[in-house]
Amino acid sequence: FPKTEVLFFPDETVACKAYFTDDYGCKNPNCRFSHEENSLSKLFTYLMSARTSIEICVFVITCSDLAELLIKSHKKGVVVRVVTDNEQVDVPGSQIWKLRKAGIPVRIDNSSFFMHHKFAIIDQEHLINGSFNWTQNAITGNQENILITNNENIVLPFISEFEKLWLKFDPN
Amino acid sequence: FPKTEVLFFPDETVACKAYFTDDYGCKNPNCRFSHEENSLSKLFTYLMSARTSIEICVFVITCSDLAELLIKSHKKGVVVRVVTDNEQVDVPGSQIWKLRKAGIPVRIDNSSFFMHHKFAIIDQEHLINGSFNWTQNAITGNQENILITNNENIVLPFISEFEKLWLKFDPN
Ligand SMILES: [Zn+2]
Ligand SMILES: [Zn+2]
Numbered sequence: 302f303p304k305t306e307v308l309f310f311p312d313e314t315v316a317c318k319a320y321f322t323d324d325y326g327c328k329n330p331n332c333r334f335s336h337e338e339n340s341l342s343k344l345f346t347y348l349m350s351a352r353t354s355i356e357i358c359v360f361v362i363t364c365s366d367l368a369e370l371l372i373k374s375h376k377k378g379v380v381v382r383v384v385t386d387n388e389q390v391d392v393p394g395s396q397i398w399k400l401r402k403a404g405i406p407v408r409i410d411n412s413s414f415f416m417h418h419k420f421a422i423i424d425q426e427h428l429i430n431g432s433f434n435w436t437q438n439a440i441t442g443n444q445e446n447i448l449i450t451n452n453e454n455i456v457l458p459f460i461s462e463f464e465k466l467w468l469k470f471d472p473n
Numbered sequence: 474f475p476k477t478e479v480l481f482f483p484d485e486t487v488a489c490k491a492y493f494t495d496d497y498g499c500k501n502p503n504c505r506f507s508h509e510e511n512s513l514s515k516l517f518t519y520l521m522s523a524r525t526s527i528e529i530c531v532f533v534i535t536c537s538d539l540a541e542l543l544i545k546s547h548k549k550g551v552v553v554r555v556v557t558d559n560e561q562v563d564v565p566g567s568q569i570w571k572l573r574k575a576g577i578p579v580r581i582d583n584s585s586f587f588m589h590h591k592f593a594i595i596d597q598e599h600l601i602n603g604s605f606n607w608t609q610n611a612i613t614g615n616q617e618n619i620l621i622t623n624n625e626n627i628v629l630p631f632i633s634e635f636e637k638l639w640l641k642f643d644p645n
C-alpha cells in the first residue's frame with residue numbers, strides 16, 4: 302500500500318462491488334457498474350484489505366455496498382466496530398440496523414450535537430478520513446475527499462479518538 | 474510548523490480570537506473566552522500564519538470569528554479565495570455575504586449535489602482538512618477532526634482540486 306493516497310469524488314460511474322471484492326469477480330455479463338478503477342473501487346480495496354480490525358466512525362451510513370463489505374469482513378473474522386450519529390440512524394436507507402442484525406456492534410451518539418467524523422481505521426495501521434459520508438450521493442454526486450495514510454503521527458490520534466468515543470457512547 | 478498535526482473538537486471553551494490573533498492581544502479584562510491553547514486557537518494560528526494565499530473550500534461557513542480572520546488576511550494583502558455550496562449560502566449566520574462585501578471572491582456550487590469539502594490551503598504549503606465545517610457547533614458541540622499537514626503528496630492533490638472547482642464554479 303502507498304504511504305498516502307488522496308481520493309476525490311464524485312466518481313463518474315459506480316464501481317462494481319463484485320468485480321473489485323468478490324473472489325471470482327463479477328459474473329454478470331450485463332453488469333451496469335464500472336469495472337474500471339476509480340475512487341470507490343479503491344475504497345472497496347482498502348476496506349477489504351483488513352485482516353484483523355476495522356473501526357468506523359462515520360456520521361451517515363446509507364450505502365449498502367459499503368455496509369455489505371463490513372458484514373463480509375465481520376463474517377471472515379475481522380473485528381468490526383461502528384460509531385455513528387443518532388440523527389442519522391433512521392434516515393432512509395440507513396444501514397445501521399442491517400449491521401447490527403449481522404452482529405456488528407454499533408454505538409450511537411445520543412446528544413443533540415453531531416458525531417460528525419467520517420473516518421475508518423484498518424488493522425490499526427491505515428486511516429481513511431475526509432469529508433466523505435458513506436452515502437450514495439457522496440459517491441456519484443457530491444464533491445468529496447478521502448485521505449488514506451499509514452503515517453503514525455496521523456493514525457495514532459485517530460485510534461485514540463475512536464476508543465474515546467467507543468467508551469463515551471457505551472450504552473451500559 | 475509541525476509536519477503534521479491532528480486537532481479534535483469539541484473544544485471545552487471558545488478560544489479568544491483577540492488573544493490569539495490581535496497584535497496587542499485581548500484587552501478585555503472581563504473576557505469570557507479562553508486564553509488557553511485549544512483546537513480552535515491552533516486553527517486561528519494556522520490561518521493567521523498565511524503570508525501569500527489562502528484557498529478555502531468549505532461546505533458551510535457561519536463562524537464569524539473565522540470569517541473575520543479571512544477578512545483580516547485579505548486586508549493585509551493575502552490572496553483569499555473561497556469556494557462554498559449554494560445550499561448553505563443563505564443559512565442563518567452565513568458569512569458569505571460579509572466575505573464578498575469585504576472584497577473576497579467567493580464561488581458557489583450551483584448543483585443540487587453538495588460541495589461537501591472542508592479544506593483550506595495556506596501559502597500553497599499547508600493543508601487543513603477534515604470533517605470540520607466552519608460553524609459554531611463544530612467548535613463547541615460536535616465531534617470533529619482537522620488534519621494539518623505540509624506533506625506534498627497530500628497538499629498538491631488538494632491544490633489541484635481547488636483550482637479545478639474554482640474554474641468549474643466560475644459564473645462567467
Ligand atoms: Zn460488474
Ligand atoms: Zn480574551
